[in-house]
Amino acid sequence: MNNSEPLSSPEEKWTAYLDGNLSAQETVAFERENPEARAEREMHARIMTAVRHHSPAPKLRNADFFNESILREISPQPPAAAPEKKRAVWPMWGLAFACACCLLSVAGIWAGFVRGTGDEPDRYVAQIVSVTAGDDSLDATVVDADGVKVLWINGLEQLPNDYVLE
């Protein structure tokens, strides 16, 4: 027999004998032990011939189905497509812009309302705390003329025409 392992059961020996898988010595020994073996073998050969003759093996439409399946299974799989990244609501540059805008706003507010008290010689700042007319015949009030303070004195007589001003 071709297999290295010895045939243990009579069924296996019979199968190997009928399939022609026993060596010459084993065949001779098997036929010696089983005198009807030769006849059985011839019968088996005739039956198989008849079977092959009358019912040939059907042609498979996809004879390589199993091979293809196996090759497909063992072939290296293409890398799975990376899942589409979820678009961030505020990407990094957007956050940077937002921060820049906030800083700009803070700087503007600071420049407009806080820093406005610095050295600004052109800025008019005057506050009248109290005003008192010189005598009872006069009346003095504070008039705001577009931000400029004017002490308005009522009750003054007109100066004579010949009054020297300079």
Place this chain on the structure above:
Amino acid sequence: MFSNKPAILALVLSCASVACLEAQSPILIEPRKPFNFRPGAKPAADDKVWSAVVLGSNVKEGDKATPLPSELAKFAPQLSKCFGYDQYRILGSATKAMDGVVERWLVPTQNFWVSATATREQGGYLVNMEFFHDKRSLVSAKAMLSPGSPIFVRGPVHVRGQIIMVFEVKR
């Protein structure tokens, strides 16, 4: 690059806000409490008080208006609106160094003068001033002044025009 609409919108709104803030001049709020003073310029050791007598008048037909003196040029709109004259001429002026203790007399003209005492307070000057016409006191006032912020006093009327007295802390 500019595909993020919220960021662009935020940028535009911020720029617009800053532009509005910068375009608008700082709001001057007259405080109700005395001495809540925010001067425009800090006082310095060499500040002076300046007083002038100004004559406001209208231009006669055919004449050309006298240009406003440089000391009053930046207050031209207020002068025109408040007093309503075409031209303003300085009849006389006087300048004295600041002294917080000693009373100073400024005599811009022979008929009009000012008595002033100025002390530094809260970054400005607390000025006690009294305006005189000859020997008559016209008005006395206490004011917080920043350098470059004059106070105008409407004096008597003359046939030539309106007498206006000016008092200012000068740098």
